[in-house]
Amino acid sequence: MEAKIKAEILKILGDPTRLRVAHLLVASPKSLCVCEIVDALKLLQYRVSKSLVMLRRAGLVDVDRNGTWGYYRPKTEDETNHVLFDFVKEYCSGEPFDADLAGLSKRLVLREGEKCVVGFLPEKELQKLLRKKGVAA
Amino acid sequence: MEAKIKAEILKILGDPTRLRVAHLLVASPKSLCVCEIVDALKLLQYRVSKSLVMLRRAGLVDVDRNGTWGYYRPKTEDETNHVLFDFVKEYCSGEPFDADLAGLSKRLVLREGEKCVVGFLPEKELQKLLRKKGVAA
DNA sequence: ATATTATATGCATATATGAGCATATAGACA
DNA sequence: TGTCTATATGCTCATATATGCATATAATAT
Incomplete structure (x- = not known):
């Protein structure tokens, strides 16, 4: 049954964490790795990871693995x-x-050559690195 | 939290029965009473009734009561x-x-003066009344 | 090799949810 | 009043789900 x-799929999106993760991926111009999502949403790593598993199983997102890093993106191949x-x-x-997207923009500043080069960071550490890069916190 | x-709301739609009911209401040009929905979807009365309660609690549908009959419709007042x-x-x-909508069209033939005048019917009874009205089953 | 780091997952438990059935309520009407 | 009939709801059980923590895996760096 198609309705099922x-x-x-709607049920998968029917959870605040998963909806925020899905929205971030859909609204982001770039594929994101788990640590970037964790920092942008300020959620625990395992929560984000588990959300991504479910979104992937539902066929909504896909991942391009690059060594330890996994770059997630909405699965647009599926019409x-x-x-x-x-x-x-x-x-x-x-x-x-909106705050999620703002958090993401900041976090993406830390990329080097379009790649994520740091894991998820405690807030203080993130602020410090951002200052170093000359970005207002 | 707004995400919650x-x-x-998405979780409410994340159930086949509720999604079918919601879709029927959204796609129907007219408010529908419970018995019409039951016949169109061929579901048990209490299932439809319970689905409607949840859709109503979620602020998605509203009801205009008319004696024993309740006419449900999507709550468009909410932007x-x-x-x-x-x-x-x-x-x-x-x-x-699609079949749900087709079932609804047939069932709506039984209305008189824009009003629902029969309760939910066993399939045979419905067919009989439709033939009486001169509608191909 | 060893340590570190990014990510994934197993497990326990508490809670939520859906299915099905019986029954309540309340309006219409004989 | 009493009986239909449309609709709503209470209850129970089985199943599903979320949460939190600890730990596994696997790539990288030292």
């Missing part, structure tokens, strides 16, 4: 997903989604 | 819902959603 699958992604982008406005 | 509420409804309409294509 479609409902299943069916476009409607869903457009919706997520429009539906997830306001807080905390 | 938005996720909550936030428009994005959601547009999505549901687009996302819920194919089966069983």
